[in-house]
Amino acid sequence: MRMDFNDANGVAMDSGSATVRVPRSGTKQVKVPMTDPDQADKVTDCVVVSVS
Numbered sequence: 472m473r474m475d476f477n478d479a480n481g482v483a484m485d486s487g488s489a490t491v492r493v494p495r496s497g498t499k500q501v502k503v504p505m506t507d508p509d510q511a512d513k514v515t516d517c518v519v520v521s522v523s
Contacts, residue, residue: 472523474503477516485510486520 472491475483487503505511 472501472503472519473521475518475520476505476510476514477518478513479515481516483518484513 473486473488476485476487478484485505485507487505489501489503491499491501493499503517505514
């Protein structure tokens with residue numbers, strides 16, 4: 472999955488990705504690391520951009 476990390480204006484400041492396998496109709500919690508964690512204090516929202 473790919474995730475964008477957005478600032479207060481909704482602008483994607485950073486992104487990250489993680490690989491996870493989820494059974495059909497299942498759920499799973501996953502931690503997606505930021506590419507640049509130094510920007511974490513500016514992030515107000517996270518959005519899943521793609522799942523494959």
